[in-house]
Structures are given as C-alpha cells and as structure tokens.
Amino acid sequence: MSGAATREQIVEAADRLFYQRGYEHTSFADIAAAVGLSRGNFYYHFKSKDTILDAVIESRLAGTRHMLQQWENEQPTPGGRILAFVEIVLTNGADIQQYGCPVGTLNTELAKLDHSMRGQARGLFTLFRDWLREQFTLLGRAEQADELAMHVLAFSQGVAVLSHAFRDEEFVRREVGRMRDWLSTYGK
Amino acid sequence: MSGAATREQIVEAADRLFYQRGYEHTSFADIAAAVGLSRGNFYYHFKSKDTILDAVIESRLAGTRHMLQQWENEQPTPGGRILAFVEIVLTNGADIQQYGCPVGTLNTELAKLDHSMRGQARGLFTLFRDWLREQFTLLGRAEQADELAMHVLAFSQGVAVLSHAFRDEEFVRREVGRMRDWLSTYGK
DNA sequence: CACGCTCTAGGACGGTCGTCCTACGAGGCG
DNA sequence: CGCCTCGTAGGACGACCGTCCTAGAGCGTG
Numbered sequence: 001m002s003g004a005a006t007r008e009q010i011v012e013a014a015d016r017l018f019y020q021r022g023y024e025h026t027s028f029a030d031i032a033a034a035v036g037l038s039r040g041n042f043y044y045h046f047k048s049k050d051t052i053l054d055a056v057i058e059s060r061l062a063g064t065r066h067m068l069q070q071w072e073n074e075q076p077t078p079g080g081r082i083l084a085f086v087e088i089v090l091t092n093g094a095d096i097q098q099y100g101c102p103v104g105t106l107n108t109e110l111a112k113l114d115h116s117m118r119g120q121a122r123g124l125f126t127l128f129r130d131w132l133r134e135q136f137t138l139l140g141r142a143e144q145a146d147e148l149a150m151h152v153l154a155f156s157q158g159v160a161v162l163s164h165a166f167r168d169e170e171f172v173r174r175e176v177g178r179m180r181d182w183l184s185t186y187g188k
Numbered sequence: 189m190s191g192a193a194t195r196e197q198i199v200e201a202a203d204r205l206f207y208q209r210g211y212e213h214t215s216f217a218d219i220a221a222a223v224g225l226s227r228g229n230f231y232y233h234f235k236s237k238d239t240i241l242d243a244v245i246e247s248r249l250a251g252t253r254h255m256l257q258q259w260e261n262e263q264p265t266p267g268g269r270i271l272a273f274v275e276i277v278l279t280n281g282a283d284i285q286q287y288g289c290p291v292g293t294l295n296t297e298l299a300k301l302d303h304s305m306r307g308q309a310r311g312l313f314t315l316f317r318d319w320l321r322e323q324f325t326l327l328g329r330a331e332q333a334d335e336l337a338m339h340v341l342a343f344s345q346g347v348a349v350l351s352h353a354f355r356d357e358e359f360v361r362r363e364v365g366r367m368r369d370w371l372s373t374y375g376k
Numbered sequence: 377c378a379c380g381c382t383c384t385a386g387g388a389c390g391g392t393c394g395t396c397c398t399a400c401g402a403g404g405c406g
Numbered sequence: 407c408g409c410c411t412c413g414t415a416g417g418a419c420g421a422c423c424g425t426c427c428t429a430g431a432g433c434g435t436g
Binding site (some may be wrong): 104108109113156157161162166171184 | 210300326338341363
Binding site for chain 3 (some may be wrong): 190215216217227228230231236
C-alpha cells in the first residue's frame with residue numbers, strides 16, 4: 001500500500017475516533033488498531049498527535065467547504081441554503097444524538113484544554129459563519145447578516161448539545177420547525 | 189482538620205478543576221495539589237475518581253437547587269424568573285467565555301465518554317428543564333411548557349458554545365436581547 | 377544480483393495515570 | 407501512661423500514554 005493512501009486511512013480513522021470518543025480520549029493505539037498498523041510505526045506518517053489533529057481539522061475544513069459548495073449547487077435560493085444548514089441536525093440526527101456536533105464538541109474540548117490547535121478548530125465555525133452571512137446578505141439583510149448567521153449557528157449548537165444529552169429526536173424536530181418559521185419571515 | 193471539612197475541600201477543588209479543565213484531563217495529582225494533600229492519601233476520602241465525580245455532581249445539583257430557589261424568592265413573576273435564567277449567560281459571562289457552560293460541557297464530555305455517571309449529569313439539565321417548565325405553566329402555557337423550557341435551554345447552550353469558541357461578549361448580549369423580546373410575548 | 381528507497385514491526389524510553397498499601401503522627405479516652 | 411481511631415505521607419504497583427529508535431521486509435531500478 002502506498003504511503004499516501006495509508007496516511008489518508010489514518011486521517012479518516014482519527015477523524016472518526018476524535019469525533020466519537022473525543023481527541024484526548026483517543027490514543028495512538030486506538031488509531032493504530034483501527035487502521036491495522038503497529039503503534040510505533042506511526043511516526044513515519046505523523047510526527048506527533050497534534051500533527052494528526054491538524055490533518056484531521058484540515059480534512060474537515062475541506063469536507064465542509066465541499067458540503068457548502070454542494071448546497072449552493074442544489075439550492076437555488078439563499079433561504080433554501082440556510083434551511084439546508086438548519087436541517088443538518090435532522091439529516092445527521094443519529095450521529096448528533098450519539099456523539100454531538102463534530103464542530104461544537106471539538107471546539108469545546110480544545111478550548112477547554114487550551115490546545116494550540118484551538119484557533120484552527122474555530123475555523124470550522126468561521127466557515128459556516130461566513131457562508132451563512134453571505135446567504136443573509138443575498139437575502140438583503142447585509143447589515144444584520146453576521147448577527148443572523150451567529151443566531152442560526154447558536155440554534156444548531158443548542159439543539160446539538162441537548163440532543164446529545166437527552167437523545168430526544170422529537171425535540172430536534174420541533175426546534176427545526178421553529179427555526180423554519182422564523183426563517184420564513186426573511187424570505188427565500 | 190476534620191475529615192468532613194477536607195472532603196468538602198476536595199469536592200470544591202475537583203468541582204472547579206473539572207469545570208476548568210474537563211473531567212478526564214484532571215488528574216488526582218491536580219486535585220491533590222490544589223487541596224495541598226498527598227496524592228495517595230486520596231483513597232481515605234474517595235475510593236475512586238468516579239466517586240469524586242459523583243460527589244461533585246451532587247454538590248452542583250444542590251447548588252443549582254439553591255440558585256433556583258433564590259430566583260423564586262427574588263423574582264415575583266414567572267417571566268422575571270425565566271429572564272433571570274436567560275441572563276445567566278451574561279451574569280457568568282466571563283466564566284462561560286473561558287470554560288463554557290458547566291452543565292453543557294460536563295454533559296457533552298460524559299456522554300462522549302459513555303461514562304456511567306452520564307445520567308446523573310443529565311440530571312443537572314433536568315433540574316433546569318423542570319423548573320423552566322413550571323414557570324411557563326405559571327404563565328398559562330401548560331400545554332407547551334416543556335417545549336418552551338427546552339427552547340430556552342437550547343438558547344443558553346447555543347450561546348454558551350459559541351461564546352466559548354469565539355469569546356464574543358457582544359454576541360451574547362445581542363442573543364439575550366433577542367430572547368428577551370421573544371419572552372416578552374409570553375407575558376410576565 | 378545488489379542497491380536504495382519506502383514502509384513496517386516491535387519494542388524501549390521516561391513519564392503519568394488511577395489505585396493500593398504500609399507506616400506514622402496527633403489526639404481523645406480507658 | 408498505653409491504646410485506638412482518624413487522618414496523613416510517601417511510595418510501590420501495573421498499565422498505558424506519546425515518543426523515539428532500530429532492524430528488516432518488499433520491491434522497483436541499475
């Protein structure tokens with residue numbers, strides 16, 4: 001197997017484990033076992049655990065950019081795009097119930113650890129924030145665009161945290177409905 | 189010093205450290221150093237780390253009950269009480285910016301670790317949820333009371349997560365204003 | 377075949393973790 | 407005074423952590 005492919009496998013496994021168990025609670029041994037590599041050999045591909053985290057965040061950033069681009073292709077209206085974001089808590093409902101929001105939980109963990117990669121993790125939030133702001137600007141709300149973007153972001157985080165804690169899908173559905181109503185006052 | 193007083197000191201220090209650094213990232217050595225005790229001696233007071241967590245959660249539950257009771261004494265109207273809860277994100281704004289919501293972050297961490305004490309941590313949320321539900325019932329919204337309680341809870345969690353990630357007090361202030369407006373449509 | 381490069385296995389390292397054990401000082405009580 | 411209980415100090419324990427090192431397998435290329 002080529003080195004690049006192995007590296008990619010490592011990032012994939014680390015991504016999944018960091019999400020499911022948290023960054024700190026995931027050890028090299030866990031990742032190695034998931035990929036089927038020996039523990040010590042890791043340092044051929046990544047020279048530290050932080051380096052893996054860096055690669056994972058970079059991978060998530062790329063994935064997020066791709067998802068946002070896809071929404072822009074699929075949804076003709078800014079309102080529809082914002083709604084697509086809002087409904088993520090339903091689309092990924094099962095994962096969020098079990099593991100929380102991948103962006104929110106990573107940010108919370110790294111912020112609490114005062115980890116050096118904290119700023120990069122926040123970049124995941126910023127990606128959504130900027131994208132949402134653009135959609136609200138297109139809706140003719142340029143002045144409030146950032147405030148509205150943060151409001152929608154706060155919605156998703158609040159729902160994710162409580163969905164994770166209570167595992168209540170009905171609650172998520174109700175909150176999405178609420179947000180849908182609120183959004184409809186801003187046009188399509 | 190009496191054993192009970194030492195025990196209380198341990199719980200206090202553990203409470204603070206679990207909040208500031210997270211449960212898993214706090215070691216016995218950290219708590220021992222904070223209290224000024226030897227590491228090994230801990231097992232005279234607590235026979236495991238989980239036992240300390242249990243005591244910390246119990247202590248937080250008691251503290252929360254006390255706070256809710258105090259709000260009932262200070263605020264004559266249910267609307268005022270709900271507002272007192274909403275404004276927690278400003279009252280404890282500095283701590284939340286640095287360490288997140290103590291209830292939310294603990295729940296998120298324990299849920300992700302699939303920790304046995306997860307249910308007890310959720311009890312902290314339930315305490316607020318039931319109390320908020322009661323306030324909305326007093327406002328004559330018995331049918332929707334639980335939904336509205338969860339909505340307010342989701343607000344606080346969303347704001348806390350983003351406040352923690354972005355450290356933006358102005359955002360918190362705006363969101364509280366939004367929530368205040370929304371609340372005012374439900375009467376005092 | 378022999379060389380060199382890529383990738384791997386396996387284990388050693390120093391440190392820290394949660395846990396447990398033993399010995400001892402302090403102080404009230406017979 | 408001697409005893410006994412309470413609270414403590416300090417270190418041992420096995421396990422696991424992130425990190426690092428070395429030896430060698432596999433294989434394309436000269």
